[in-house]
Each structure stands twice: as C-alpha cells, then as structure tokens.
Amino acid sequence: MTLRLQDKVAIVTGAGAVGPGWGNGRSTAMRFAEEGAKVFAVDRDAERLRETVDGVKKAGGTIATHLCDVTRAADVAAMVDACVKAFGRIDVLVNNVGGSAAGGPVEMSEETWDAQIDFNLTSVFLGCKYVIPVMEKQGGGAIVNIASTSGLRFTGNAQVGYAATKAGVIQLSRVVAVQYAPKGIRVNTVVPGQLHTPMVEARLAKQRAGGDVEALLAQRRTRVPLAVEGDGRDTANAALFLASDEARFITGTEIVVDGGMTARCD
Numbered sequence: 001m002t003l004r005l006q007d008k009v010a011i012v013t014g015a016g017a018v019g020p021g022w023g024n025g026r027s028t029a030m031r032f033a034e035e036g037a038k039v040f041a042v043d044r045d046a047e048r049l050r051e052t053v054d055g056v057k058k059a060g061g062t063i064a065t066h067l068c069d070v071t072r073a074a075d076v077a078a079m080v081d082a083c084v085k086a087f088g089r090i091d092v093l094v095n096n097v098g099g100s101a102a103g104g105p106v107e108m109s110e111e112t113w114d115a116q117i118d119f120n121l122t123s124v125f126l127g128c129k130y131v132i133p134v135m136e137k138q139g140g141g142a143i144v145n146i147a148s149t150s151g152l153r154f155t156g157n158a159q160v161g162y163a164a165t166k167a168g169v170i171q172l173s174r175v176v177a178v179q180y181a182p183k184g185i186r187v188n189t190v191v192p193g194q195l196h197t198p199m200v201e202a203r204l205a206k207q208r209a210g211g212d213v214e215a216l217l218a219q220r221r222t223r224v225p226l227a228v229e230g231d232g233r234d235t236a237n238a239a240l241f242l243a244s245d246e247a248r249f250i251t252g253t254e255i256v257v258d259g260g261m262t263a264r265c266d
C-alpha cells in the first residue's frame with residue numbers, strides 16, 4: 001500500500017451493507033483505512049457496520065462508527081460534530097447513501113417519489129451543507145459523491161425517482177465544485193454501473209428475477225462489454241483516487257465505473 005490517505009480523516013456514509021460482500025460503502029471504508037485514513041463510518045443500522053469494522057481492524061486501520069439518518073438535518077449536523085470531536089478534522093466526505101425504487105411516474109406514489117429525493121439527493125445536499133464549513137476553516141478538503149449510471153441513461157428498468165435523483169447528484173457536485181474551488185475544496189462524483197453488491201441479493205433479485213440471483217446477474221452481465229463482473233471495490237478504488245492528493249487538479253467531474261456499459265449505443 002502507498003498510504004495515499006495517510007493521517008486524513010474520512011467520513012463514509014452508508015458504510016455498512018445489507019449482507020455479506022463488497023458493497024460500495026463497506027468497500028470504501030476498508031480501502032480508505034488500508035491507505036492510512038482514519039475512517040468515520042456512518043450508517044443508520046449498527047449491525048450493518050459490524051463487518052465493516054471487523055474488516056478495517058483486521059487491516060490494522062483506525063475506525064469510529066456513528067449511527068445517523070442522513071436525510072435529517074439535525075442528525076447530519078450531529079454526525080459532523082461527532083467526527084470533529086473524535087478526530088479533530090474532516091479531510092474527506094464520501095456521500096454514499098442511496099437506493100432505488102421501481103416505477104415510472106404513473107406507477108410510483110408521491111410518497112415513494114418524495115422518499116427517493118430524500119434518500120438519494122437530500123442526503124448528499126445535507127452532507128455537503130454541514131461538512132463544507134469545516135473544510136473551509138481547514139483550508140480545503142475533498143468530497144466524493146456516489147451517483148449511478150441510471151443518472152446518465154436508461155439502464156433497463158423504470159425507476160424514475162432513482163434516475164432523476166442520481167442525475168441530480170451529478171449536477172449538484174459540479175455546481176458545488178465550482179463554487180468552492182477557490183476555498184480548496186474539490187467535489188467529484190463516482191458513477192457506478194451494475195455491480196454485484198449485497199443489495200443485488202438482498203433486494204434487487206426479488207424485484208426483478210423472482211429471487212433468482214444468478215439469473216439477475218447473468219442478465220446484467222449481458223449489458224457490460226468487459227468480460228468481468230464489478231463490485232463495490234471498483235467504486236472504492238475510484239473514490240480513493242478522487243479523495244487522494246493524486247487528484248489535486250481534478251474537480252467538478254465524474255469517473256464512470258461500469259465496464260463500458262454507458263459507452264454502448266444499444
């Protein structure tokens with residue numbers, strides 16, 4: 001390891017996972033710790049953080065955990081205060097919380113639409129809102145927001161709330177990047193494609209393949225030009241680069257992590 005985040009403090013939201021395996025948040029927390037970061041791992045479910053904590057400790061990393069509903073302003077403000085109290089500063093924020101709901105505008109209820117906005121977009125807004133003042137006082141920092149290829153193109157299923165909010169994450173990141181560039185704060189987005197994460201087995205397979213995980217994975221692989229299957233570690237490596245000083249001249253842009261899926265014309 002090159003210790004690219006040595007002595008940096010990183011908040012990773014959604015750092016747990018709904019089951020075993022390589023989710024985006026869990027992978028990012030573990031990868032950051034391997035590279036020397038002090039990780040402030042956030043989730044709303046303590047049990048989901050258990051495997052993340054174990055993995056970081058086995059790697060010899062430093063981790064503190066915090067329970068938070070990142071759709072609530074008071075909770076996010078308290079999360080930021082807790083991180084500063086625990087580690088003294090915040091160098092990196094990874095806004096990773098998100099999830100999809102099926103349906104277009106006719107099928108989707110207004111309640112589900114509102115919940116999608118809160119979960120996928122308001123959570124990112126609030127993270128930026130309360131972390132940026134800390135970074136300003138420090139003289140800089142790096143924010144990495146996690147979007148989705150659903151925010152770039154139709155990816156095979158009608159999920160209008162998810163698509164709209166993930167597109168919103170990309171544009172929010174660009175605007176905030178330009179606004180705070182003079183303050184030394186970089187803001188970028190990782191755009192994962194159809195990865196094999198614990199969410200696939202816990203929820204998506206039931207929605208789209210009658211519970212047959214292998215059938216869903218096979219279906220998703222047909223859309224990916226690369227003959228490999230990605231997972232949360234691929235998202236984590238992209239986030240690591242954007243959070244590190246190697247990306248010191250990169251802000252207001254995206255890294256698409258999808259095996260070439262969005263480059264296809266069909």
